[in-house]
Amino acid sequence: MTNVEMVNTDRQIKPTGMTGMAGGGFYNANSAPQWAQIAAVLPWLEDAITELPFAEGTSAITFADFGCSEGRNSISVMHKLLARAMDHTDRPFLTLHSDLPTNDYSKLFLGLRPDGKSAFDGERVSSAAVGGSMYDRLLPPQSVHVATTFNSIGYLSERPLDLLPGYILPNGPSKIRGNGYITDSESETFARHAEADMAAFLTARSKELVPGGKLMVQVFGCVDDIRTCDGLFDLLNDAVRAHVDRGDIPSQVYEKYYQPVYFRTLDELIAPLKNPVYELSHLYSLDRTEAYEVPVPFVEAYKQDGDLDRYAASFVNFFRAFTQAALTSSLPDTPSKTDLVNQIYQTADTLLKANPEVYPFRNMSVAMLLTRK
Numbered sequence: 118m119t120n121v122e123m124v125n126t127d128r129q130i131k132p133t134g135m136t137g138m139a140g141g142g143f144y145n146a147n148s149a150p151q152w153a154q155i156a157a158v159l160p161w162l163e164d165a166i167t168e169l170p171f172a173e174g175t176s177a178i179t180f181a182d183f184g185c186s187e188g189r190n191s192i193s194v195m196h197k198l199l200a201r202a203m204d205h206t207d208r209p210f211l212t213l214h215s216d217l218p219t220n221d222y223s224k225l226f227l228g229l230r231p232d233g234k235s236a237f238d239g240e241r242v243s244s245a246a247v248g249g250s251m252y253d254r255l256l257p258p259q260s261v262h263v264a265t266t267f268n269s270i271g272y273l274s275e276r277p278l279d280l281l282p283g284y285i286l287p288n289g290p291s292k293i294r295g296n297g298y299i300t301d302s303e304s305e306t307f308a309r310h311a312e313a314d315m316a317a318f319l320t321a322r323s324k325e326l327v328p329g330g331k332l333m334v335q336v337f338g339c340v341d342d343i344r345t346c347d348g349l350f351d352l353l354n355d356a357v358r359a360h361v362d363r364g365d366i367p368s369q370v371y372e373k374y375y376q377p378v379y380f381r382t383l384d385e386l387i388a389p390l391k392n393p394v395y396e397l398s399h400l401y402s403l404d405r406t407e408a409y410e411v412p413v414p415f416v417e418a419y420k421q422d423g424d425l426d427r428y429a430a431s432f433v434n435f436f437r438a439f440t441q442a443a444l445t446s447s448l449p450d451t452p453s454k455t456d457l458v459n460q461i462y463q464t465a466d467t468l469l470k471a472n473p474e475v476y477p478f479r480n481m482s483v484a485m486l487l488t489r490k
């Protein structure tokens with residue numbers, strides 16, 4: 118395998134039409150909050166690196182990250198893991214960075230080989246990207262020593278409902294804002310789908326991991342009554358609805374549009390491991406779990422300097438990076454579609470500046486570290 122190479126596997130790609138992040142460097146530039154979430158729990162894995170079965174086998178020690186997006190955070194994760202692992206073995210290393218086939222990988226490849234040389238120790242570390250859904254098996258059996266996924270497992274494998282007429286996110290609006298509704302039956306459908314997705318992910322990784330391999334799963338979520346989605350999606354919902362009211366978006370389009378993302382509690386993250394239906398409990402031991410909050414850099418800056426323009430720009434760019442693709446694909450194809458998308462995010466900026474207190478953003482996460490038995 119060359120140092121950086123696209124790998125196509127023979128697994129079945131489901132025609133879900135699921136889309137990824139805004140590309141062209143936009144996700145990389147607006148993902149500092151995600152790094153704060155990762156950095157809070159990555160030390161669990163760094164501390165567990167010495168437990169890997171380095172002595173068994175001679176092939177490359179392989180670290181695979183699922184949902185790598187444009188790669189800035191994924192490459193930083195690998196830097197940290199390699200720094201801990203390289204002294205414990207003479208074996209070569211392989212870093213694998215995986216995301217949907219529709220992901221924009223161009224910045225990942227540039228990040229992996231800045232100035233034409235490996236971002237890591239080029240003598241011992243090779244890197245590759247794998248396009249495919251993380252809910253499928255993507256890598257050879259028993260070939261992975263560490264698998265990670267950060268801020269990605271909330272993205273559903275497909276849209277379980279065609280319509281979601283009351284709001285733009287399966288979790289529904291915040292209690293404070295209450296600008297929409299989700300029925301109990303809709304809520305149940307999404308919760309069940311998210312659980313099956315988590316089980317599919319754990320099953321796929323169980324086949325790829327070596328015995329003794331580590332799996333870290335972290336994702337945005339809900340902790341007690343605080344949910345990462347609240348301010349962000351209330352604001353996007355208000356902005357989209359403003360354009361429905363203006364006649365720019367037909368109400369049937371609004372009823373069909375939703376972001377196929379589910380925000381889990383810690384119990385929901387762990388539930389598939391305990392549910393006998395999925396037959397996972399004999400495959401993994403659960404080493405550590407946590408539900409936690411990290412400060413958001415642009416929220417903290419706003420508290421210090423009160424610069425509302427800068428706060429609103431950072432806030433809107435942050436959620437634009439992970440909502441724009443699904444929003445754009447749900448709008449009718451017209452010559453003015455790009456303008457309309459720009460206007461929706463501009464409206465979000467205006468609404469946020471008019472009432473910043475209505476759209477609070479708290480960055481909550483849930484995480485678990487597992488060992489493949």
Ligand SMILES: C[S@@+](CC[C@H](N)C(=O)[O-])C[C@H]1O[C@@H](n2cnc3c(N)ncnc32)[C@H](O)[C@@H]1O
Pocket residue numbers: 135136137138148151152155183184185186187190191215216217220249250251252266267268269270272273274439
């Ligand atoms: C918010 S980004 C997280 C990127 C990075 N891990 C981080 O924490 O900054 C979520 C990523 O998950 C990817 N994703 C969504 N569904 C996926 C799937 N079924 N398989 C693999 N990746 C998926 C998206 O394309 C996107 O790049």
